[in-house]
Amino acid sequence: MEHIEDAQFDGIDPNASPFQSVDSNTTPRTEFSSPSSPFPKVIIPTDCRSLARQKLARLTLEEKVSLLTAADFWRTKSIPSKGIPAIKTSDGPNGARGGIFVGGTKAALFPCGISLAATWNKDLLYTVGQHLAEETKARSANVLLAPTVCMHRHPLGGRNFESFSEDPLLTGKLASKYIQGIQSKGVAATIKHFVANEQETHRLTIDSVMMERPLRELYLRPFEIAIREANPWAVMSSYNLVNGVHADMNAHTLKDILREEWGYDGTVMSDWGGVNSTVESIRAGCDVEFPYSSKWRFEKALKAIEEGRLTIKDIDIAAENVLTLVERTKGNDMSAEEAEREDDREETRKLIREVGAEGITLLKNEGQVLPLNANTTKVAVIGPNANRAIAGGGGSASLNPYYNTLPLDSIRVTAKQEVLYAQGCHIHKWLPVASPFCTDKSGAQGVTIEWFSGDKFHGDVVVTQRRINTDLFLWDSAPLAQLGPEWSAIATTYVTPTATGKHTVSFMSVGPGKLYVNGKLALDLWDWTEEGEAMFDGSIDYMVDIEMQAGKPVELRIEMTNELRPVAKQKVFNMTHKYGGCRIGFKEEDQVDYLQQAVDAAREADVAVVIVGLDAEWESEGYDRKTMDLPSDGSQDRLIEAIVKANSRTIVVNQSGSPVTMPWADKVPAIVQAWYQGQEAGNALADVLFGLRNPSGKLPATFPRRLEDTPAYHNWPGENLRVMYGEGLYIGYRHYDRKSIPPLFPFGHGLSYTTFEYGRPSLSRKLMTGSAPIHLIMAVTNTGSVAGSETVQIYVRDDKSRLPRPEKELVAFEKVLLGPEETKHIIVPLDKYAVGYYDDSLPGWIAEEGTFKVLIGASATDIR
Structure with missing residues (x-):
């Protein structure tokens, strides 16, 4: 959900839940949450579209048009006399916030999108979706505005933390499971933002200009995978223009591709304040406008029908899609909306801790500094993020968590020896809230x-x-x-x-x-x-x-x-x-020398754990980062350099939702990428540092050495409200492969406290047809002394192609949990999608005749 910058109407902002528009219960005051109460069980019929059609037939034209705009900030329009309830939306994607942006009903705060992606665990994403659905119900909502599947085109993207990856296949496969989990509980998922919304700079007015191939192969691909495999009940259109046309009125993406090519049968909603026309947006297929506004629809839509610019059929199609979403989530349930409530479940707490630990990515571990021995190690915990809850990024993904766990507290609980603490430096962008x-x-x-x-x-x-x-x-x-x-x-x-x-x-x-x-x-x-x-x-x-x-x-x-x-x-x-x-x-005024305190603590300890990074002020919806460097003004880099001089056994823990520059990477023996881990951030980190959990996270995005090495460096963030996707197909690891630029840490990289050996792979057959997949079979062995999980990554290289293609592309992945010295065989299907590419001269997808190499690796650069 996003704020509105566009031109408004009649002197008053129409998007602020006007007092005459609310036709269902409003969110209770934020001082407290209502006590838990069981929700009535809603039986949703299976044939929702035919029921929607039946209801549509009973509506007047004015009633149909009224459905095409929200009733207030979060809800669709109800028509009680015709048995049509309102449904309520709630922001995600790492929780279900409810109706108040800051300080609302307390809710479960899950790890952010990139941290979920770092697990590379499809089954875990399904379970996360199920728990998010229950949280959505506790907010009395029916639709979760999630997942975010925009690509990590550039490390400075303000919402990278909220999205999954630089790779469309990894993004699409994880999003599919996440959506299936949500919708298995009768709550609608809303995949967003459709499409080409990779930056926050001028996000309402920027024109994303690109060729058809990258649009298809990279930016539409996660949506296509998720729609093919999970059928999300809602899609949210993005703010930006795509090749000159706003996304909410883009007939090529919404009508030609989403509806006709993919056969999508769900509901398209606008982003909040993201409608830019009357006739074009309805005809292109943006079914419902959020939030309430009198700017584009209502009388203007009726007038367009009178003048022949819109037809009754245009209105019927959109209204039927809105009613289908209502049927899928609420059916005929006309009961009053319950007050939002807390639903702080023990099983959800455990899941968040497990998911958090599984997403933590061990980037470097020279001399086996990690894991720490809780019984014998005296630890100094240092850094601006050590004693703060850095649980999520900023913007619409934020919420009021049930609780937070701080790294310092969790380390103190786990360690048996003395734990020293020093803040080291400040990194405020703005002063902390009072x-x-x-x-x-x-x-x-x-x-x-x-x-x-x-x-x-x-x-x-x-x-x-x-x-x-x-x-x-x-x-x-x-x-x-x-x-x-x-x-x-x-x-x-x-x-x-x-x-x-x-x-x-x-x-x-x-x-x-x-x-x-x-x-x-x-x-x-x-x-x-x-x-x-x-x-x-x-x-x-x-x-x-x-x-x-x-x-x-x-x-x-x-x-x-x-x-x-x-x-x-x-x-x-x-x-x-x-x-x-x-x-x-x-x-409060500083009364101590923070850097000297930190150096003294590091000298006194066996190991220094320096916890640095970004936070919700530096990384947020609404704006992009200005630099890849850690804030602010080099203070964190200076802190790390000073600590590693004072104690050679220094572990750097970085909390961020996207890559940061690490000029000290070669000097410190251990680096942990801890992302934003939600309400269990402290506990998940302590579990990994002390070996209670073996890290198995793998990077869903490349960590470059310098900003200048990145694919979109020459085309970011655009000029004169246009951004040229000039890197074409070559984002992420595709770019580093093509240019032979060694990254700091490659896509798919992540270490473990154990070691793995890959067996000799075989294919079920060597000839691929369009009708049946080939199966890759191989053994993976844990050759170490502790249990651990390994993610096997399968890439394909086209030996010879009519059109240029990346050196390799991820086509499948499988995560396997192994006990010490255990071997398991994995079987991975490879279908026509694994070898195809888009040829806009046809136009269409093509799997060419020829030879393809299957590359199996532990990362994009560690091909085994």
């Missing part, structure tokens, strides 16, 4: 918000709320039903420092905003003009230093409205009000 230091007017943790109807603070307070978090971006959670479309609000909180000093408060405002400290105006952002870098529109982060005394509260009061800022945007977008809000940060 929430841990804040109390509201009643003395409870959080902020008191007093809301007024209208944007002038006039009259009585209409609504009073308590919010736990001081991240108060209010795009989807202002109480518009009580306030109307224009509002003003006063947020009050009391910050109590733990130490005396000159501390810093930061303030970022979405609309007009003023910050008062103890009643005095400290920052006036009423008419701010300089925009910051955040997922939502907002100012830059302004800071004010305040002399504070330990234990003595300081009052912060914010006055804010939802008038649009900067003012210049009001004319550009033909609107005066959008969504308001602010963010309050706080940091």
Whole structure:
């Protein structure tokens, strides 16, 4: 789910759940979650499309058209008189957040998409899908907006962490299992974003320009695999243009390919605010617009029918697709929507810990520094991410987890010897949210918000709320039903420092905003003009230093409205009000030398574990990374260099959702890629470090040595709102093969605490036909002393082709768990898809006559 930057309508943002549009229960207040209660069992009939057709026949034209736009921010339109319930959507893909963006109902936070992909474990992805479905139900939702299957075209992509891989086959196969797991429980999966949405820079207006072959072989391929194997009940169109036409109205991708070639029979929804026309989007096959908006459909669609630009059949096709999704998920269930609830299950906790550990990827382990001996090793845990919950990336994938586990805590629980700790450095992009230091007017943790109807603070307070978090971006959670479309609000909180000093408060405002400290105006952002870098529109982060005394509260009061800022945007977008809000940060003055503390701790310990990386501020939906370097300003690189000098037995743990530059990679003996692991991040890491779990993760994306080595380096992020996919077919390992550039760590790479031997492979036959697959049979042996899993990767090389092809392409993979000295045989089918490519001169897919080599490896560069 995404914010809206597009031109709006009639002076008021139509996408903010207008008060007249909500026709089902709204999400409860965020202060607490409702107690658990059993959900009524909904029996979904099997022939959903014919039932949808029957309901469609009973609708008036106006009712049909009303189904083509959402009823509010998250729900489809209900027509109770005709037995049509509303269905509710919820953001994924690493959890089911529910209806509030920040501080909503607590939910299970799973590892991010790239971490799931690092498991290379199809069965595990199916189980994850099943648990995500149960979480979706606990949020009273019927549709999970997941999985994200956009390609890792460039390491700086802001949403790489949320997607699976640089390889379309790995992405498609894992997405298929994930979708099957979700839908096995009667919840709809929404595969997204269709298509060519590989960057966040100018994401609403960027034109992704590419040839037909890479479009087919790389960017459409994961969708095609998932639709062929799992039939997701919904597809979400992307924001961008594809070869000059917006994705929501792109007849080539939505109609010619998705519907006609692939025979897709599900529902296409827009991304949030991602509809760009009336006639074209409906005719191309974008069935339902999210969220509620009066901008493109309703009267405009009816007028287009009157004028002959749309036909009744166009409307019927779209409305029938919407009704089919309703039938698949809710049938005739007209009962009131339950309040969101928590469903914190022990089996889900265990699964998240298991999946997290299985995704952790051991990149380097010289001298067998790992695993650590819990009984004898004195460990120094160092780094800016060591004592923080770096559980997920930023944007619509974020949620309010049931709990978090911190690396430092988990290591202390596991280790039997003393564990030292030093932070080492800061990596803040913005100051941390002030929430841990804040109390509201009643003395409870959080902020008191007093809301007024209208944007002038006039009259009585209409609504009073308590919010736990001081991240108060209010795009989807202002109480518009009580306030109307224009509002003003006063947020009050009391910050109590733990130490005396000159501390810093930061303030970022979405609309007009003023910050008062103890009643005095400290920052006036009423008419701010300089925009910051955040997922939502907002100012830059302004800071004010305040002399504070330990234990003595300081009052912060914010006055804010939802008038649009900067003012210049009001004319550009033909609107005066959008969504308001602010963010309050706080940091106490540093009183120690963090680097020296870290060096001292490292010298005193047997082993130093340095936990570095990115976080949800550096890696997020809404913007791309500016550099592959670790933030900020080289502080983490300097920390690692200093620690390895102080202690040669240094293990670097990197938490990120995409590659980072590692100038110290040759100096440290061990490197662990820990991704974003959700609520069990600390426990999963400790399990691997101490050998309670044998790491088996393999990289789903190449880690390059330098940004300059990457495939899209010359074509990122484009110019004049166009980005040329000039690298063609050669993204990821295909590029490094073709250019003979050695990466830092190759695609598919990942070490273990044991060793594996591959037996001699054989094929069931040597001639492939279109009707039956060839089977590859081979033995894998664990030649070490501990149990472990190995992922066998099968690549194919075309010896001679009419058109240029990559050196090799992943066509299959199989993960096998082996006890010490155990041997297992694996059988892997290879079908026509394993040797085919797309020829746009035909046009069509072709499997040419000729010789193909099957390459079996432990990574893209370790061909056995």
